[in-house]
Amino acid sequence: MNAAARWARRAPLLPALIFTIAVTQLPFVATLVISLMRWNSLDPRNRGFAGVDNYVAVFTDPDLRSAIGTTVVLTVVVVLVSLLLGLGLALLLDRKFAGRGLVRTMLIAPFLVVPVAAALLWKHALYNPEYGLLNGALTWLFGEGAPQPEWISGMPLTAVEAALVWQWTPFMMLILLAGLQSRPQDAVEAARIDGASSWQIFTHLTLPHLRQYLELGALLGSIYIVQNFDAVFTITSGGLGTANLPYTIYQTFYQAHDYGQASAAGVVVVVGSIIIATFALRVVSSLLREEGRA
Amino acid sequence: MSRVWGVLAWFSGLLFFAPVAWMVLTSLHSEPDAATNPPSLTAPITFDSYGEFFDSNPWPPLINSLSASVGSTVLVLLLAVPAAYALSIKKVDKWSDVLFFFLSTKMLPVVAGLLPIYLVAQYSGLLDNISFLAVLYTSMNLPIAVWLMRSFLAEVPKEILEAAALDGAGLVTTLRRVVAPVAMPGIAATSLICFIFSWNELLFARVLTGVVAGTAPVYLTGFVTSQGLFLAKVCAAATVVSLPVLIAGFAAQDKLVQGLSLGAVK
Numbered sequence: 429m430n431a432a433a434r435w436a437r438r439a440p441l442l443p444a445l446i447f448t449i450a451v452t453q454l455p456f457v458a459t460l461v462i463s464l465m466r467w468n469s470l471d472p473r474n475r476g477f478a479g480v481d482n483y484v485a486v487f488t489d490p491d492l493r494s495a496i497g498t499t500v501v502l503t504v505v506v507v508l509v510s511l512l513l514g515l516g517l518a519l520l521l522d523r524k525f526a527g528r529g530l531v532r533t534m535l536i537a538p539f540l541v542v543p544v545a546a547a548l549l550w551k552h553a554l555y556n557p558e559y560g561l562l563n564g565a566l567t568w569l570f571g572e573g574a575p576q577p578e579w580i581s582g583m584p585l586t587a588v589e590a591a592l593v594w595q596w597t598p599f600m601m602l603i604l605l606a607g608l609q610s611r612p613q614d615a616v617e618a619a620r621i622d623g624a625s626s627w628q629i630f631t632h633l634t635l636p637h638l639r640q641y642l643e644l645g646a647l648l649g650s651i652y653i654v655q656n657f658d659a660v661f662t663i664t665s666g667g668l669g670t671a672n673l674p675y676t677i678y679q680t681f682y683q684a685h686d687y688g689q690a691s692a693a694g695v696v697v698v699v700g701s702i703i704i705a706t707f708a709l710r711v712v713s714s715l716l717r718e719e720g721r722a
Numbered sequence: 723m724s725r726v727w728g729v730l731a732w733f734s735g736l737l738f739f740a741p742v743a744w745m746v747l748t749s750l751h752s753e754p755d756a757a758t759n760p761p762s763l764t765a766p767i768t769f770d771s772y773g774e775f776f777d778s779n780p781w782p783p784l785i786n787s788l789s790a791s792v793g794s795t796v797l798v799l800l801l802a803v804p805a806a807y808a809l810s811i812k813k814v815d816k817w818s819d820v821l822f823f824f825l826s827t828k829m830l831p832v833v834a835g836l837l838p839i840y841l842v843a844q845y846s847g848l849l850d851n852i853s854f855l856a857v858l859y860t861s862m863n864l865p866i867a868v869w870l871m872r873s874f875l876a877e878v879p880k881e882i883l884e885a886a887a888l889d890g891a892g893l894v895t896t897l898r899r900v901v902a903p904v905a906m907p908g909i910a911a912t913s914l915i916c917f918i919f920s921w922n923e924l925l926f927a928r929v930l931t932g933v934v935a936g937t938a939p940v941y942l943t944g945f946v947t948s949q950g951l952f953l954a955k956v957c958a959a960a961t962v963v964s965l966p967v968l969i970a971g972f973a974a975q976d977k978l979v980q981g982l983s984l985g986a987v988k
Contacts, residue, residue, distance in 0.1 A: 437814050440804030444864060445820070447801055451861035452827040455835030455842075462837065517734055525728030531735035533972065537742045540971035542922050544939040545960035548946065549745050552956055559953065561744050564761035576759075594741065602979040606987045644983060655831045657925045662943060674925070677833045682929060687837055694834040705829035 456698070463691035470685045482692035492693055494669065495676040499654060499700075502585065502672055506592045507649045511642065513593065514600025521601070522608045539598040547662035550591040555579040555663075584668035588659050596653065600645045607641030608634070640714065643707075650704050654697070673697050749957035756954040771958035780959070782934075783941035786852050788966075790927075790937060791920035793852075794859035798867045798916050799909060801860070806871030811878060811901065821872065824865040825984065832862070832925055843930055852935040858926050863916040866984055870915070873985025874908025875901065911977035914970045921967055938963045 466478035486492050521532055541549070554561045557578045566574040580587045611634060619629050657674045664670040666679065673693060681690035747763070748756045749772070755765035809817045839858065840849075848854040878901055886896045927937040945959050946952060971978065979987050 434815070437808060437812050439808075441808035441814055441820065444801040444805035444824075444868060448824060448827055448861060448864055451857065452830060452835065455838040456830060458838035458841075459834055517731075520727060520731040520734065523724065523727050523731070525724070525731055527732065531731050533975070534735040534739035536971065536975065536978070537739055537968070540918075540964070540968045541742060541745075542939060542942075542960070542964045542967055544922075544924055544942045545745075545964045546741075548942060548956055548960055549741060552946070552953055553744060553748055554741060556953075559757040559759050559761070561741075561761055564759050567760040594738065597738070599982060603983055603987055606979045606983075610988070641987065644986060648983060651829055655833070657833075658939075661924070661928075674831065674833045677836070678925065678929070681837050681840075690837055694831070694837070697831045698834045701829050701831050705826060 459691045459694050462687055463695050465688050465691075467687040468685055469687060478688055482688045483696075485689050486692045486696055489689075491671070492673075492676055492680075492689075495671050495673045495693075496696070498585070498670060499672040499674075499697075502589060502592075502656070502660075502670075503650055503653045505589050506596060506653050507646050509589070510593045510596040510649065511600050511645055513597045514645065515604050515638075515642070517597065517601040518604035518608055521605055535601060536598050538594050539596070541595070543595065543658040544662055546595055547591060547659045550587070550594075551580065551663045555587055580664060581668065584664050584670045588663050588670050591663060592653065592656065592659050596649055600649065603645045603648075604638060604641055607638045611637050647704065647707055651701070654701060654704065745957045746961055748954055749961050751954050753952070753954050756957070771954040772962070774955055775958045775962060780938070780941060780962070783936050783938045784963075786931075786935055787921055787938040790852055790856045790859055791917050793856040794863065794920050795913050795916045797856065797860045798863045799913060802864055802867035802871050802912070803905070803909065805868050806875050807901075809868070810872045810875040811883065821869065824868045827861075828865040828984075836925070836929060839926075840929055849930060850932040850935045852931070855927060855930060855935060855937070856920075858930075859920040859923060862923070862926075863919055866919070866981070867912050867916055869984040870912045870981055871905070871908060873980065873988075874905055874912075878904045907977070911974050911981055914974035915978075915981035918967050918970050921970075 463482055464478060464480070465475065466481065467475045517535060521528065521535070538546070552560070557563055557576055560579070562579060563574075563576045566576065615633055616629055619633060624632070655674055656672065657678065660666055660670055660672055660675045661678075666672075666675045671679070674697070677690050677693045677697070680686050680693060684690075750767045750769070751762070751765045752768050752770060755762050758765075808814050809821055814820065843849045843851070843854055882900050883896065886900050891899070922939065923937075924939045924943070927940045928943070931937065931940060942959055942963055946956055974981065
């Protein structure tokens with residue numbers, strides 16, 4: 429191919445590429461620069477080079493340190509629990525039963541409620557100690573003297589996690605169900621004829637086949653949940669130890685106006701995400717290679 | 723035995739669906755009936771909450787959300803479809819590096835670029851501007867769309883493309899007769915998924931918009947007042963705002979997995 433032909437091939441790609449670099453990469457470079465600056469918009473004259481001060485502040489500020497911990501706990505708990513529930517549901521849906529399509533549709537619905545709306549729904553219609561559905565259900569089950577816990581103030585982080593698990597389980601279920609349905613049926617048949625039990629088929633055939641789907645679900649889920657803002661913002665407003673990094677950064681810059689420190693925290697989130705992303709890209713590229721072989 | 727699994731599946735389905743059903747049911751009750759303990763299932767149905775919601779003039783935020791979502795989806799398709807073509811049918815060199823570059827931008831957390839974007843908007847007078855928000859949503863969805871469209875276009879059979887070339891079919895004919903029929907369902911699914919992600923977005927909208935360009939999710943967060951009974955009204959608002967996403971999601975149901983996994987899972 430000569431140069432002109434190569435550029436003719438590249439031409440349709442260039443607008444998307446240039447747009448992406450301009451809108452996603454340049455701001456990050458700017459964040460890196462600002463993270464090395466002393467810059468609070470309430471004190472504009474005192475602006476200058478700060479070196480690594482903001483990073484020291486990020487790792488020594490108790491609020492930001494606990495935000496790092498909260499982010500890790502929130503992400504790991506939500507991803508693992510929704511992955512396990514999703515696996516159970518996918519196994520159930522992989523069987524034939526009356527009304528399977530309808531059950532599948534009902535299970536997808538939580539993922540299709542706008543995240544802010546879902547957070548409001550959980551906060552007011554389910555968790556409310558006086559008239560929420562959860563305590564209402566307890567009254568139904570145990571009558572007048574039923575325990576009426578304060579869900580959000582009693583277990584704030586769990587409350588946020590439960591709402592997120594509810595939304596993300598359908599996502600995991602869909603990916604794992606697609607994995608189950610792409611399982612080679614002849615191997616399962618052969619194993620059954622050879623007298624393998626259902627449990628043996630599950631542990632020796634199904635789980636190994638599902639492994640990359642489990643990885644894909646976990647990693648895509650992590651990418652989205654690490655960044656979660658809506659649920660923390662709506663359910664607890666970051667109070668009671670539920671402030672994760674996105675929420676804390678939002679506050680540092682939106683309310684405290686400390687641009688330097690907010691940027692340094694942003695860079696820390698990016699480094700964490702790059703670690704997750706490296707694994708994620710490896711999983712996706714292994715799926716891509718398989719597609720190439722098929 | 724198999725009957726037990728079916729019952730368990732139904733039970734789980736109903737359990738997961740219950741909060742959604744509860745949201746809709748509560749929105750159809752009067753405020754006093756919505757806030758009882760134990761909850762009332764059989765209270766009379768009323769559309770008062772929807773009336774009050776629409777009386778509170780939710781149209782500007784709903785229209786803002788619609789323009790940001792539709793505008794960014796159109797822009798995404800204009801950029802992503804040609805790019806996907808150059809990454810699948812007439813491949814550029816190092817096409818897989820380019821694909822992974824697009825994906826890696828999706829893994830960069832939104833908060834990391836938020837401040838510079840805010841400052842740019844502030845200095846160029848683009849705060850509280852819905853077009854600026856649409857441009858940001860385009861960048862948020864473009865990697866997803868490029869990956870998805872590539873996975874759809876990769877399904878165009880090579881033999882037919884070669885046969886068309888042998889018959890002397892020009893670019894336009896090939897695109898119209900061979901590529902478009904395969905790509906159309908893919909374009910539809912991609913648009914629906916981009917629409918959902920834009921419609922749902924809160925952080926950018928919250929930081930970059932105000933009274934003029936505020937979107938529906940921003941409006942929802944401000945909808946809860948601390949006074950009086952408001953539960954039925956909140957549920958009505960949440961239902962109305964979620965409705966477009968529920969419709970788009972069920973319409974794209976068969977392609978939803980492929981879309982959410984960026985085309986990696988069929």
